[in-house]
Amino acid sequence: MIKVTNLRKQFNDLVVLDGIDIEVAQGEVVAIIGPSGSGKSTLLRCLNLLESPDAGRIEIGQATLDAPKYSRKQAHHLRQQTAMVFQNYNLFKNRTALQNVTESLIITKKMKQSEADKIGRALLEQVGLAHKADSYPITLSGGQQQRVAIARALAVDPHAILLDEPTSALDPELVAEVLQVIKAIAEKRTTMLIVTHEMAFARQVADRIIFMADGKIVEQGTPDELFDRPQNPRTQRFLQQISAPASFIS
Amino acid sequence: MNFDGKYMLEVFPTLLKYLPLTLVMAVVAMIFAIAIGLLLALVTKNRVPVLYQLANVYISFFRATPTLVQLFLIYYGLPQLFPSFSAMNALTAAIIGLSIKNSAYLAEIFRAALDSVDNGQLEACLAVGMTKAQAYRRIILPQAARNAIPASGNTFIGLVKETSLAFTLGVAELFAQGKMMASASLKFFEIYLAVAIVYWALTIVYSLLQEWLEKRLSKPYKN
Ligand SMILES: Nc1ncnc2c1ncn2[C@@H]1O[C@H](COP(=O)(O)OP(=O)(O)O)[C@@H](O)[C@H]1O
Ligand SMILES: [Mg+2]
Numbered sequence: 285m286i287k288v289t290n291l292r293k294q295f296n297d298l299v300v301l302d303g304i305d306i307e308v309a310q311g312e313v314v315a316i317i318g319p320s321g322s323g324k325s326t327l328l329r330c331l332n333l334l335e336s337p338d339a340g341r342i343e344i345g346q347a348t349l350d351a352p353k354y355s356r357k358q359a360h361h362l363r364q365q366t367a368m369v370f371q372n373y374n375l376f377k378n379r380t381a382l383q384n385v386t387e388s389l390i391i392t393k394k395m396k397q398s399e400a401d402k403i404g405r406a407l408l409e410q411v412g413l414a415h416k417a418d419s420y421p422i423t424l425s426g427g428q429q430q431r432v433a434i435a436r437a438l439a440v441d442p443h444a445i446l447l448d449e450p451t452s453a454l455d456p457e458l459v460a461e462v463l464q465v466i467k468a469i470a471e472k473r474t475t476m477l478i479v480t481h482e483m484a485f486a487r488q489v490a491d492r493i494i495f496m497a498d499g500k501i502v503e504q505g506t507p508d509e510l511f512d513r514p515q516n517p518r519t520q521r522f523l524q525q526i527s528a529p530a531s532f533i534s
Numbered sequence: 535m536n537f538d539g540k541y542m543l544e545v546f547p548t549l550l551k552y553l554p555l556t557l558v559m560a561v562v563a564m565i566f567a568i569a570i571g572l573l574l575a576l577v578t579k580n581r582v583p584v585l586y587q588l589a590n591v592y593i594s595f596f597r598a599t600p601t602l603v604q605l606f607l608i609y610y611g612l613p614q615l616f617p618s619f620s621a622m623n624a625l626t627a628a629i630i631g632l633s634i635k636n637s638a639y640l641a642e643i644f645r646a647a648l649d650s651v652d653n654g655q656l657e658a659c660l661a662v663g664m665t666k667a668q669a670y671r672r673i674i675l676p677q678a679a680r681n682a683i684p685a686s687g688n689t690f691i692g693l694v695k696e697t698s699l700a701f702t703l704g705v706a707e708l709f710a711q712g713k714m715m716a717s718a719s720l721k722f723f724e725i726y727l728a729v730a731i732v733y734w735a736l737t738i739v740y741s742l743l744q745e746w747l748e749k750r751l752s753k754p755y756k757n
Contacts, residue, residue, distance in 0.1 A: 334657050360665060368661035374654035378676045378754050388662035391672060420754040440662050 285310050286331070286444055286475070291340035291351070293326055293499075300326045302499035304340070308444065311473035315486035318496035319522060324479040327496070328446045331477070332366050333359050345443035364392070367437035369447040373429040375421040381408060381432045382417040385439045407435040411465050427458030431465050444475040451482060483526065487511055495519045542724035545715060549732055552708040556736075559629055559697040559707065564690055566633035571640030576670075578641065579648050589641070596638035601696055605631040609703045628700035632693060639689050647682035648674065680751040687744045691737050698733075708732060 286308040293301040300323045308314050316324050329335040330351075331342060337351035345365035349358050376384050382404045389400035408414045411431040421429055430450055437445050450466065451459045463485050470476060470489040480486050486493055486507065493510040495503045495518075503516040514520045576582075577589045596604065609627035613620035622630075651674050659669030701710035712729040716722045 332661055334660065360663070363660060364663040366661070367663075368658075370654060370658065370661075372654060374652075374658035376655065376658065376673050378673065378680075380754075387672065388664065391668050392663045420756075422755055422757050436662065 285343070285345065286477070287341075287343040288331070289341040291327070291330060291342065292338045293323075293330055293335060294338060300499050301330065301337070304499075304501060306494070306501070308475060308477060310443075311475055312491050313470045313474075313476045313478070313489055314492045314494060315490035316477065316479045316494045316496055317481070317483070317486060317522075318502075322496045323499040324496055325448050328368065328448050328477060328479060331446060332363050332368055334368075364440075365443045367440040367442040367445050369430070369433050369437050369445065369450045371449040372453050373421070373426070373433045375424075375429050375432055375436070377421055380418050380420055381413060381424065381435075384421070384432055385435045388436070388440050403439060404435075407438050408432070410438070410468075411435045412461075425458060426454045427461045430454065430462045434462075434465055434469070438469070438474075444477060445469075447476060447478040447480075449479050449481065451480070481526070483511070483523075495522065497522070538721055538724055541719070541721055542728050545725060545728050546732075548715065549708060549711060549728055552706075552711050553732065553736075555625075555705075556694070556697050556708045559625070559632065559700060559705075560690070560694045563629050563632035563636060563697075564693055566629070567636035567640050567689075567693070568686075570633065570637035571644050574637065574641035575644035575648060579645050593638045593641050596635050597642075601631070601635050602699055602702060604635055605699060605703060607631075608634075624700070624703040624705045628697070628703055628705050632696055632700075635696075636689055636693050640686060643682050643685040643689065644678065646685075647678040650681045651677045680748075680755070683744065683748055683751065687740070691740065694736055694740070695733060 286306065288304055288306040291301050291304040291306075292299075302323075304323075304327060306314075316327070318324055326335055330337045331344065333349075340351050342349045342351070342362065344362060347358070347362040347365050349362045354362075375381075376387060379387060382401065385404040385407050386395075386397075386400040389395040389403060390397060395403075405414060405417060408417055411434055413428060413431055413435070416424060416428060416432075421432070424432065434450075447466065451462050454462060459482070463482065466476075466478070467485075467489050478486070478490070490507055492504060493507050494501055495510060495514075495516075497518050503510065503514060503519045510519065511523065514523055574589045574593060577585045578593075605628060608631045609622070609624060613622070655673055655677065656666070656669050659673050660666070664672070697707060698709035700707050701713065704710075709729060712725050716725040719725070
């Protein structure tokens with residue numbers, strides 16, 4: 285379960301998150317869409333404190349935290365409730381695919397190597413990369429790296445996985461394999477918050493779509509509601525723009 | 535031309551007896567320099583208040599002043615302020631001086647190496663629940679180490695050569711011995727050439743070692 289209340293963040297004078305309230309139920313998959321610069325990444329990054337929020341309350345799983353004052357221990361506890369998949373994968377460059385997945389098990393969960401390897405191999409199998417266990421990230425394609433990153437996130441066994449544009453850095457022909465893996469995880473009712481520009485994908489996997497603009501949640505609803513019957517003019521305009529690449533031609 | 539090749543060959547065994555001392559000075563000073571340099575780099579990289587300013591002054595001072603002046607300052611100067619330092623022997627003073635000077639250089643090298651590790655690596659560590667200390671130890675420092683090795687190696691080669699300055703404090707090391715033998719035999723060219731060849735050989739052996747280490751460490755990054 286995720287509950288965010290009145291989350292605020294600004295960079296210098298720029299208000300990036302302007303009072304965000306979100307609730308995500310256990311097992312729910314929520315897609316966040318919105319124009320570039322609307323604060324989507326910052327929102328996810330506040331949830332695991334890669335950015336420190338200026339105000340608001342964050343509750344995830346066992347952890348509750350009130351910004352802006354919190355201890356290092358509270359921060360660490362909150363972070364342990366989630367895992368993140370980054371746009372540019374951020375795999376540990378000095379670790380093999382398998383070690384990328386097992387690192388957190390061995391270091392933070394103090395698991396025995398053999399036990400961690402077993403879990404790691406099962407997760408690589410799940411993302412279709414069992415045969416790449418001993419490869420270093422640099423030898424993998426973008427799609428493969430992102431699938432390892434997803435396995436690494438799953439290894440944490442988090443309350444929720446935060447995915448920030450997981451396919452945006454990929455060559456078009458590699459997008460499908462990653463979306464496929466995410467879809468399979470969604471079907472297992474893993475709580476997920478996905479920032480994405482892949483509207484067809486969002487529609488398929490998400491239980492709910494949130495449309496953000498200018499640091500606010502403008503509108504949210506089921507995929508059918510939001511994509512077929514958007515109520516807010518901002519949402520309507522955004523959906524029109526992304527479905528009309530004609531401006532490209534003219 | 536007056537060059538006694540046979541004599542030159544004969545002095546090598548005597549000179550080589552002093553090689554261990556040179557190596558000890560260089561290696562011990564390098565170990566301290568690495569430890570201090572890493573600390574300084576972490577302080578400056580993370581902009582730890584107060585320590586950060588102090589570290590910058592330290593780095594600036596010891597990079598900008600001649601090694602010889604620093605050695606004299608430590609060996610002859612410090613006992614004047616703190617009498618307990620007069621118990622310090624010349625070898626200790628030389629090692630301290632060389633450690634400090636090279637730590638200032640290594641601090642800059644290490645900080646650049648840390649900067650060259652993409653911040654996404656730290657974020658990925660934190661995101662899977664590691665602490666910052668765990669992130670540095672397991673992921674960031676190993677990657678930075680690889681970036682730091684070529685420049686650190688140059689610093690070490692410089693340090694090996696700088697150990698010859700210890701003779702000015704009265705340490706009976708390789709160069710001091712050469713100087714003594716030269717004044718006795720008056721065969722300056724032969725002796726100093728022999729001394730130079732010993733340093734040269736040392737550097738060549740070290741370079742081979744470093745090449746091997748670089749190869750090992752860069753394995754994960756080769757396509
Ligand atoms: N670390 C930062 N420092 C200053 N400004 C930032 C920083 N991170 C993001 N921003 C700004 O905050 C706004 C929202 O960014 P972001 O959350 O990345 O938006 P989105 O992911 O929706 O594209 C942008 O205007 C961006 O330039
Ligand atoms: Mg973004």
